[in-house]
Amino acid sequence: MKRKLTATLLGVVAAIVGSSQAHAQSSVTLYGVLDEFIGYQSAKVGGKSTSLYALGNNGEMTSRWGLRGSEDLGGGYRVTFDLESGFDPGTGKLQNQYRFFDRQAWLGIAAPYGEFRFGRQNTPMFAWSGNMDAFGAATYGSGYNDFANWLARVDNDISYISPKWANTQVELHYSVGGQPGTLAGNAVYQAGAQTAWGPVYLAAAYLNAANATATNRVQEIMAGGNIDYGWGKIYFGYFRANEIISDTTGNALSNPAGKYDPSVGPVSNTPGNWHSTYSLSADYRFSPFLSAGIGYAFLKDSSSLGDNASQMSAIVNYDLSKKTRVYGVVSHLNNANGAQYKMTGASVTTGSFLTPDAGQSETGVQVGIRHLF
Template identity: 30%
Template sequence: MAAAGSAWLLLRNTILSGGVAALGLCVSGAAGAQSSVTLYGVMDVGLNYRSVAGADPATGKAAGSLALASGNELTSRWGLLGLEDIGGGYKVTFKVESGFSADTGAGNFSVPFPNDTNSLFDRGAIVGLIGPWGSVRLGRNWSPFFDGISAGDATGYMNFGSLANATFQNASNLNPSLGLAGVASGANSAANGGLLYTWVNKSIKYMLPDNFYGFSGGLLYSLGGTPGSFSNKSTMSANLNWTNGALGIASGYFDAKDPTGQTNNPWLRAYTIGTTYTAGPLKAGINFVKFRNPTTGANQNFYYVGAAYQASPAWRFTADWLHLQDLQNSSAGANLYKVGAGYALSKRTMLYTDVAFSDNKPKGMLGAGSNTSILTSPATIGRNQWAVGSGIRTVF
């Protein structure tokens, strides 16, 4: 009878687990006494204005644009996070995350290149094991390089005018022969390069355990899966961060082969190091990041300074400066300046306004404002640009 009872309990728990997944009872819903599945997400929508955003179809002259846009500061997204305690200090985890445009309801299924167009979980899909020694996660992982560079951004690595603009506007994935069209879309666009630096398909990621003497970090390797070549389309990334609460040091490294698999050439390479310091309501930071492509010769340095000030429980102010030094083409340098303010209506919901200005050299095309707009419509070469974003964001 004891065996029959155990079998019945196992069957019951299996049915309950399936029911939770099927019915979407994910708001910290328990599939068992030591298991949980949590639904989370972000909705961010607002007005977005950019000067010199493209050509007026009637006159052909450079003109500004005003749009209702999703993801001015944070990409709109939803996800599921699962944890199962299997005893002995071990847990099984999974996480899936999908981005979407809150202004249209459309999913972000068209990017990134090259292997997951039309993917449902464009922002990651992993399953793994957590133990006293750390964790191992398999699937489409956040890169350790992202873990390092985002930790070095004192204002939060937001879409609008922060260190994220370096990741999504660097030239390391560009093909010079494609001109401006190749920057905005296609296999060699800046968008695809930035996304490839952020998420890595077919990857194995090890992460240090939490509270490891102030250190955090990880090591990732992606197998390209090409017959006869283990290195073709492969990616390696690593990071190591440290904090004592007030002072933080962050670093990251990334090295990827040609993502198309047509060659075995080194393609996307980057490293970053930065530090942040928190003193009461003020958090400030500096960061250096280099992006290279040995195949095309692209070689860019970005220098970043940022600060965030929590003036009251409701009011938060930010300021960012990003300097681009182009070592391949000195006339393609630029500076990006941004100030922002946010007012919290509640713990979940915030109103925000950001203003940014990009000062470009004759061949520079660093865009101001949100990456979600810049990536599909980059700044006009050699022209300065103003950008304003204002909207509402809620998290759940």
């Protein structure tokens, strides 16, 4: 009798294990982007009219490669991960020399009630900004990107991404600051929501980043969206941040090589000094392959410096296939007073941009090609 009972129990266990293994399916995907352009910029630098001709990288998108995967655990549960590294195809160098997976490196658990992720992650502001701009929040032509320069990604980030309820999705983030005796020092808090109703898309996000002693905070707010009118889209975006050094960099956070380094933490800012960016743009699809767009962005400096700026641009995109696109951009940027904003593209690459003198204008032209794999 005991032998029969033991055999029966072993059979049940084997069946459960076999069923579990049958459901535990996994997949890994290699993906990436290659983006190169020929660029021209003209501005007054060091008191002299200066022109720059460059073979640049990362015009419309940042060149990268990545590994994305998941394992089905059954019952609606999955293990997920993403490892992503940026590079410059013009030189073959890592875009960020002090880290390998500089763009993303996270592990997650997805469940029917949402997904939790742990590690280096994109911010909602970065992920959604391209939906608020006809230039995809990139290229020389995006005044929205050139002026606002939101924090793109954060280390040691714990996030919750909700399922879609009534076409609406919510994200909550907390980045561990790693400071002894405090959970607030160097911590970064984020919240955002996006929704789509027919032809209308709307999104909003908030970021609050503390310094090491939690005595000073950088705050950023983004809101905007687009409306599909049938032959194209009308885009609108707003960004506000309490920054004082954004006259040249657009970012009050320590941002080496365009990537946030939480070991350094936010720099100081002056209470009441806000920079607000307003962007309006639109595109028109002549065919499924050809589209063109125009845009205008304005930055208002609320401080006594009055370092305002504005930018007007146009773009043409032609899709050679579903994965390959050629694009052309022309843009003109005006700085006022001590402002020194510049055209940077999808991410800063040394040698592909000029920083004009204070209060000087800048003109830029790009012709590039982008391939997805």
